[in-house]
Amino acid sequence: MDRRKFLKASGVAGAVVGGAGLGFFGYEAGRDPDSYTGWKNREGGFQTFNRIKWAVDKPTYEKLGPSRRVDARTEVVFSRMGPLFRNWKEEEGTKSLPEYLKKYYDANPEILELDLKVKNELFPKLRKDRDKYGDKFILAEAWSDAMGAVWPEHSKEPPEIADFPERKDRKQLKMKSPEKTSKLIKKIAHQFGSTLVGITKLNPDWVYSHPMRRRGLDTDKPFEVPKHWQYAIVVGVPMSWDPMFANPNYGTSHDAYAISRIISVRLSTFIKQLGYAARPHTPGTEYDLMVPPILVDAGIGEQGRHSIVVTPELGSNFRPAIITTNIPLKPDKPIDFGVQDFCKSCKVCAEQCPSGSITKGDKVEIRGYKRYPFSPASCHNFWYSKLGNMGCRICISVCPYTRKANWVHKAAFNVSAYDPTGLADKALTAMQKIFYPGPDPQDYFIPSLGGKNASYRKPPWWLKTEDFIDL
Numbered sequence: 001m002d003r004r005k006f007l008k009a010s011g012v013a014g015a016v017v018g019g020a021g022l023g024f025f026g027y028e029a030g031r032d033p034d035s036y037t038g039w040k041n042r043e044g045g046f047q048t049f050n051r052i053k054w055a056v057d058k059p060t061y062e063k064l065g066p067s068r069r070v071d072a073r074t075e076v077v078f079s080r081m082g083p084l085f086r087n088w089k090e091e092e093g094t095k096s097l098p099e100y101l102k103k104y105y106d107a108n109p110e111i112l113e114l115d116l117k118v119k120n121e122l123f124p125k126l127r128k129d130r131d132k133y134g135d136k137f138i139l140a141e142a143w144s145d146a147m148g149a150v151w152p153e154h155s156k157e158p159p160e161i162a163d164f165p166e167r168k169d170r171k172q173l174k175m176k177s178p179e180k181t182s183k184l185i186k187k188i189a190h191q192f193g194s195t196l197v198g199i200t201k202l203n204p205d206w207v208y209s210h211p212m213r214r215r216g217l218d219t220d221k222p223f224e225v226p227k228h229w230q231y232a233i234v235v236g237v238p239m240s241w242d243p244m245f246a247n248p249n250y251g252t253s254h255d256a257y258a259i260s261r262i263i264s265v266r267l268s269t270f271i272k273q274l275g276y277a278a279r280p281h282t283p284g285t286e287y288d289l290m291v292p293p294i295l296v297d298a299g300i301g302e303q304g305r306h307s308i309v310v311t312p313e314l315g316s317n318f319r320p321a322i323i324t325t326n327i328p329l330k331p332d333k334p335i336d337f338g339v340q341d342f343c344k345s346c347k348v349c350a351e352q353c354p355s356g357s358i359t360k361g362d363k364v365e366i367r368g369y370k371r372y373p374f375s376p377a378s379c380h381n382f383w384y385s386k387l388g389n390m391g392c393r394i395c396i397s398v399c400p401y402t403r404k405a406n407w408v409h410k411a412a413f414n415v416s417a418y419d420p421t422g423l424a425d426k427a428l429t430a431m432q433k434i435f436y437p438g439p440d441p442q443d444y445f446i447p448s449l450g451g452k453n454a455s456y457r458k459p460p461w462w463l464k465t466e467d468f469i470d471l
Contacts, residue, residue: 035404037314038195038238039259074104077115084115138173142273143188149269150262152280157216159226159288163277163324172275178330185233185329188270192263194235195318196311198298200331202232202324205368206290215288223288228277228326232289234298235267236260236320239393241404242460244317247397248444249388250459256319257283264321276327283319291320293369299332302339306349306358306395307374310339312413315402316395337417339401342425343372348432349395352456354441355382358395385445387453394444397456400432 033045074080080101089096094105094112105112152162175181182199189197204225211217238244239256264280271278281287292309295301300320301311308316312335350358357379363370382392396402403409412431415424438456445451465471 032406035406036241037405038241038317039193039256040237040240043241071100071104073100080104081115081118085119088116088119138274139184142270143191145273146188146192146266146270149265152265152268152282152286156214159216159229159277159279162216163226163228163279165272165275170273170275175274175328178328181328182330185267185271185327189233189235189263189267192235192266193237193259194263194267195237196234196300196313196320198234198295198300198332199329200232200234200294200297200299202229202289203293203297206293208288208290211288212285214285217288226324229279229324230326231324231329231331232294232298233267233323233325233329234295234300234320235263235323236318237263238314238317239319239396241317243463244393244402245397245457246455246459246463247393248382248386248391249453249455250463251391251393251397252389253283253319253391253393260319260321261286264323268323268325271323271325271327274327276325278323278325278327281322281324283321287322289322289324291322294322295320296334297331299335302336303371304339304349304399304401305343305347305372306353306399307372308396308399310399310401312337312417313405316399317402338419338425341422342400342416342429345422345426346400346429346432348398348400348429352394352398352438352441353379354385354394354444355379355392357382382444385449386451387446388455394438394456398432398436398438400428 033042036043070076072079083098083101087097087101094102097105105115156162185199186197202225207223207225207229209222211219211223213219217223237256237259239251239253243251243255245251261280261282261284264282268278268280279288281289281291292303292307295309296303301309301318304310304316306316309318309320310316311318347360350360355375355378357375359373361373363372366373379392383390386392401413403412412428416428419425439452439454442450443452443454446453461467
C-alpha cells in the first residue's frame with residue numbers, strides 16, 4: 001500500500017472509530033442518571049450506600065419482654081393536646097377530661113405537668129412575643145403553610161372569593177419591588193419542586209370566553225376576566241423520562257400533572273399568605289385559560305408544530321400549571337431559540353402521529369393568530385384506539401428537542417440554536433430519523449384496528465408486566 005492509500009485508509013478508519021466512540025459515549029451519557037432533567041432527576045442515583053454489604057439477619061433493636069401497641073389517643077402528643085385544651089378545668093383537674101385521657105394523666109402526672117405548662121405558660125408567652133417579633137418570620141411561615149397544601153381551597157367558588165385569602169384580617173403586605181418579588185416567587189416555586197418557572201402579564205385573549213365546569217363559574221354566561229388576574233406564573237415538571245419515550249402505552253401524564261398541580265396550589269397558598277390573590281389553573285380540567293401561549297409569553301419556550309411548547313431544557317416534555325395573581329411582579333420576556341425554523345422542515349411529530357392530527361402543512365390564521373392547525377378531536381379518538389395508559393403523547397416522545405440533559409444533546413441543541421443557515425436543523429432531523437426511528441404509525445393502533453399495540457420505544461424494566469406477573 002502506498003502512502004496516499006495508507007493515509008486515506010487511516011483517515012476512514014479514524015472516522016469510523018471516532019464515530020463509533022461518539023455513539024458509544026453518547027449512549028452511555030443518555031443512561032447516566034445525571035441526565036434525567038427535572039423534578040425526578042438522577043432516578044434514584046442519590047441512594048448510593050451499599051446496603052447489601054451491611055445487611056444482617058436481625059434488626060439492631062432488642063426485644064426484652066412482652067410488647068404492647070401505642071395508644072394514639074394518649075401517647076401521641078398531638079392527639080391529646082386538643083382534648084386537654086378543650087376540656088381542662090382547673091378546679092376539677094383530670095376529672096374534667098375524657099375517661100381515657102384522665103386514666104393516662106393519672107398514671108403519668110409528670111406528663112400532665114408538662115402538657116399544662118404548654119397551655120398555661122408557653123402559649124400565652126408565645127402569643128405575646130409573636131405580636132411583637134413575629135413579622136420577621138412571615139416568609140418562613142408562609143412557606144411552611146404552603147408546603148401543607150395539596151388541593152385548591154374553594155375550588156368551586158368564583159375567583160372573587162376563591163382567589164383571595166380566607167382570613168379577612170390578613171393584611172396585604174407591602175413588597176419592596178416587583179423585581180425582588182419575582183426573584184422570591186421563582187425561588188419558592190423551585191423549592192416546591194418546579195423544574196421551570198416563568199412570569200408574564202396575562203393576555204386576556206388566552207382566557208376562555210366561557211368557563212369549564214366545576215370552577216365556581218356559570219358555564220352558560222360569558223366569562224369576564226377578573227381585574228385581579230394581572231400576572232400569570234408558569235410552573236411545572238417533566239413526565240418521567242423512560243416511560244415517556246415508551247408512549248403511547250407506557251407513559252402517563254398523571255405523574256407530572258399531579259406534581260404540577262401540587263406546586264401550583266402551594267405557590268397560590270404562599271401568595272395568599274402574603275395577602276394577595278392567587279388562583280391555580282392545574283392540569284386536567286381545572287383551567288380557566290389556554291396554557292401554551294402563556295408559556296410563550298413567559299419565556300418558557302416556543303410553540304411547536306404539534307401545538308405543544310418546546311423548552312430549551314426539557315424539549316416538549318413539560319407539564320405546566322398556571323397561577324393568576326395580583327402580586328406585583330416583573331414579567332419575563334419571550335424567547336426565540338430557533339424552534340419556528342426547525343419545525344418548518346422537521347415534521348417528525350406529524351409523520352409519527354397515528355391520528356393525523358398534526359399538520360404537515362404551513363401555519364394558518366386561528367382566532368386572529370398565525371399557528372399550525374391541530375385537531376384535538378382526532379387526537380382524542382386515538383386515545384381509544386390503543387391499549388396501555390390513557391392518552392397518547394407520541395408527539396412529545398418523538399420531538400428531536402425532547403432529550404435528556406447530556407453533553408451530546410446539549411451540543412446538538414447549541415449547534416441548532418446558533419446556526420443561521422438551517423443546515424444543522426436538517427442534519428439533526430435526519431439523525432433523529434436514522435438513530436431514533438419510530439414504527440409505522442398504523443402499528444400504534446390496537447389489533448382490532450389493524451395495529452400491533454406498538455410503542456415508540458421499549459418500556460423501562462420496571463413497567464414490563466410479563467417480567468413480574470404471571471399472565
